[in-house]
Amino acid sequence: MSDDNSTVVIDAGERDRLGHPLDYRELNRRIRKTLSEGQERIVLMNVMGQRYIASATGGTRMRIEIHGTPGNDLGAFLNGGTLEVFGNAQDVTANTMNGGRIVVHGNSGDITGLAARGGTLLVKGNSGYRVGIHIKEFEGVGPSLVIGGFVNDYVGEYMAGGTIFVMGLGCTSSPVGLNVGAGMHGGRILVRGGLDEHQLGPGACLAELDEKDAAVVEGLMSQYEAAFAATIDRSVPVLKVMPLDSRPFRGHYDSTTI
């Protein structure tokens, strides 16, 4: 399978006796076997919707290239290393990601980055509904989710930490949908190209960038430019969505002894 000493190629389009492409269990088994043999550079060819690719993997030097279309839950519970998709990713990409880096040269689907607590996700194009729901941070370390184009409604819902950056490249209007940051109580959502108050969800508010935010914006833009060989116009303003309170439901309940 090896085309040279350093990279292992796995053909995910390989057919079984019945003509079906490689089952996800077998594909993941081969990935884990390759990694356990100390080979940390893997190229997956002809990926045809196989789910759960590279879940719970993650040596720091691991690098998996994915050509084709991976299925849902790409890189779930990822701990480190890099997954790079040359195509579109589907739903729940980076589910509960702990660390590492996922780069998608295309779009990603709904609930991208669900409950992530670390790592970086770069999506060249657009993403779906509820991106970055319930991402969180711990001891100052949180995930960064960068979407090049637009996202749909409920981005950053329940967000408890980390950074979501929606760049709006190629968009002529606001690149975020409605209910932005609904119920958020930590972290920041950065929107290049801006948004109106009416797009905010309950518990979220608009703010100007401070110095720290500006540095984060510049850092993530540079990462995006490097990953996708792009150039981003720095003159378009970036707005920040942040939580009104880290305790959004204070006062909602009554504890009287009945």
Next chain:
Amino acid sequence: MRTDIKVPEKYLPIIDQEACIRCKRCIKSCSYGALEFKDDKVRVKDGCVSCLRCVIDCPTSAITVVERPSSYAPHAVFSPEIRRSIMAQANSGGVLLSSCGANAEYMDIFNDILLDAAQVTNPSIDPLREPVETKTYLGRRPGKVVVDDDGRIDLDASETPIVVMDMPIMIGHISLGSISYNAQAALFRAASELNILAGTGEGGLHNDFYCHSKNLCAEVASGRFGVTSHYLKEVSCVDIKIGQGAKPGHGGHLPGEKVQKLISETRMIPLGTDALSPYPHHDIYSIEDLQQLISVLKESTEYSVPVGVKIAAVHNVGAIASGIVRAGADFLTIDGLRGGTGSAPRVIRDHAGMPIEIAVSAVDQRLQEEGLRDKVTLCASGSIRTAADMIKCIALGADVVGVCTSAMIAMGCTVCQQCHRGACSWGIATQVPELAARLDTEVAAQRVINMFHAWNEELKEIMGAMGIDSVESLVGNRDRLRYIGPNPRIAEILDVKHSGEGWG
């Protein structure tokens, strides 16, 4: 504008001033500030919740707590509870919170069921002199037996991971956060020594508790708190929490006051923020989606642990359970509406869901009808208070029962229903270090061990009396139950005969 009208105090501590030796221990004991020392006497203030800590701590038994005699005028429709709740809501405009399980009288069916025993035509067994097996297996049944060359059954050849427990009991999911470090340590230690399972709850697993991981079931809830691949691989099984009997359809909300260093580290969230669990899993809107989460957990643990799903008992529970099994769950937990909680809106706790007796029976029957029952382990929880409840629940179809509140009571809990306030005077449902330190882990663990040991002995006694020598033969064995309650329709739904009806 001030609109508050005081809600009358509910409980009254009475101090026997002659017996009182003025040691002031009760004042230290009370974590609700209901007692003070003034003019050389222990005096009563507002705020008593009848947790009985002072009563039990008092060296001269000088304290009695009673319901206030100056209660509302009797009314057959507007009970004092209803009047109090209206008064409180008119003050605050808030959703009323409470804890522990449903506090309403209309739901107890266990008390309407009687057990059978063997007489003449089948012999009973003396469990003290003959073996009666209570070993229980949790996980997906392989559906086939592999025999090695010597004709012995090869237990390792099963394709699916199985957890072996010495009793059909699991200590339910109670998170670090809802209970203290010491309380969780005690429960985990008890589970290890008894070789049963304990649930971690949704708050992740503290580093100190990995030593018990072979007896732990990890919970993956919508907040995914503390869930990492390392954690999932270390424990012996993984449970996807969709719902909880005390609050079906409701999420979790650990208030920021409780998110102190210990909780922050374990849940991997910032200090002092509210820990919110979304109401649904937003990656699960269908059985097909659930299948994905089950599959990704199996992939992530390399098929080394059983993956289960826990749901609250709701009206369509049979069909949902069928979908869950078809989605690939290895075990299934149904939590009835009397199930416990560290915090839930009263309106949901007392009014939403289904009693576990009906739910477990409905699920067992539905899975049998569809040929699925043999594939999975069925766990049932939601106020399994005693060994009798456990035995009836197993005979109604459960393989394993989940127990929480009774284990709490074994540790000292008096079910005062104040867990949500975080000031538990018994050191159980609190994160206040001075209060948490009141619970001695070793003592509490031993008490839980004693209680479950006694339950298991009672289980054997009953099985012996029935002439059954293995708990697996009791599972779903409705022939050994009879209904004696007021509503024969319930007996029909449970598929249990009425008392007085024989075998034929």
